[in-house]
Amino acid sequence: MNALTLERIGHAYFGQAVLADIHLEVGRGEVVALVGPSGSGKSTLIQIAAGLVDAREGRIRRGFSRQAMIFQEPNLMPWATARENIGFALRRAGVARRDRQARIEEAAWLAELEGDDLGKYPVELSGGMRQRVAIARALAVRPDFIFFDEPFTALDVALKRRMQDLVIGAAREAHFAALFITHDLMEAIRIAHRIAVLDVRGRGIAGVRALEGGTGDRNEAEIFALRQRFLETDPLFRHIHDVDERKRR
Numbered sequence: 001m002n003a004l005t006l007e008r009i010g011h012a013y014f015g016q017a018v019l020a021d022i023h024l025e026v027g028r029g030e031v032v033a034l035v036g037p038s039g040s041g042k043s044t045l046i047q048i049a050a051g052l053v054d055a056r057e058g059r060i061r062r063g064f065s066r067q068a069m070i071f072q073e074p075n076l077m078p079w080a081t082a083r084e085n086i087g088f089a090l091r092r093a094g095v096a097r098r099d100r101q102a103r104i105e106e107a108a109w110l111a112e113l114e115g116d117d118l119g120k121y122p123v124e125l126s127g128g129m130r131q132r133v134a135i136a137r138a139l140a141v142r143p144d145f146i147f148f149d150e151p152f153t154a155l156d157v158a159l160k161r162r163m164q165d166l167v168i169g170a171a172r173e174a175h176f177a178a179l180f181i182t183h184d185l186m187e188a189i190r191i192a193h194r195i196a197v198l199d200v201r202g203r204g205i206a207g208v209r210a211l212e213g214g215t216g217d218r219n220e221a222e223i224f225a226l227r228q229r230f231l232e233t234d235p236l237f238r239h240i241h242d243v244d245e246r247k248r249r
């Protein structure tokens with residue numbers, strides 16, 4: 001069984017269709033990037049897949065046992081240290097108190113957080129460090145599926161790159177499957193096994209491209225060349241940088 005299967009998913013907000021006839025599969029241990037123009041319904045789809053929004057139509061089969069979500073905003077509790085933020089997630093997940101410390105250390109190691117950082121409050125941490133804490137909080141529950149909703153869009157280029165490497169390393173280490181929403185085709189090529197492109201108006205998946213090799217195996221020159229090839233020669237990617245396509249209808 002796949003980690004995730006979406007069948008004929010459709011959704012509408014206030015009678016306005018947002019998604020229709022979406023079919024998408026994510027295999028076990030597979031990272032699928034979902035790209036599409038702004039407003040095409042990517043966030044809605046990931047929220048449906050994660051069970052945060054009930055789809056109006058279709059069926060979802062989940063072959064994973066524990067999920068986590070990472071958003072653009074780290075959403076840390078400001079009154080709690082990084083360690084406590086991760087610990088709360090473990091408590092919510094039902095992890096016994098005696099096991100929490102070891103799980104926090106394990107997740108901090110995967111997210112490359114130092115011991116000092118764990119004792120700091122969110123306000124004392126940089127944007128990048130806060131996002132590391134959010135990643136550690138997600139990894140601490142040992143998810144076998146992670147939903148990423150444009151997690152690195154707000155970060156500068158160098159930091160973004162480090163975070164992507166971190167996700168690639170963690171995916172290899174922890175073997176989770178993931179659905180990763182991004183606007184950035186370079187990011188999709190760097191991180192994913194396959195790239196799915198959502199139709200401009202959310203009417204189906206326009207197409208899927210499988211990437212050769214494992215994630216993290218592609219060097220910068222290969223990633224750049226592939227991005228250029230996709231954008232210049234593959235009609236599937238023609239509209240992915242369109243903005244607010246829906247509003248122009």
Ligand SMILES: Nc1ncnc2c1ncn2[C@@H]1O[C@H](COP(=O)(O)OP(=O)(O)OP(=O)(O)O)[C@@H](O)[C@H]1O
Nearest residue numbers: 013014018036037038039040041042043044045246
């Ligand atoms: N809670 C909501 N209530 C009403 N309309 C919504 C809601 N959430 C999203 N929409 C609308 O649904 C459409 C799809 O939005 P969604 O955020 O899913 O797209 P997206 O592809 O993730 O966009 P972006 O890349 O800009 O984040 C948009 O027209 C948006 O305005």
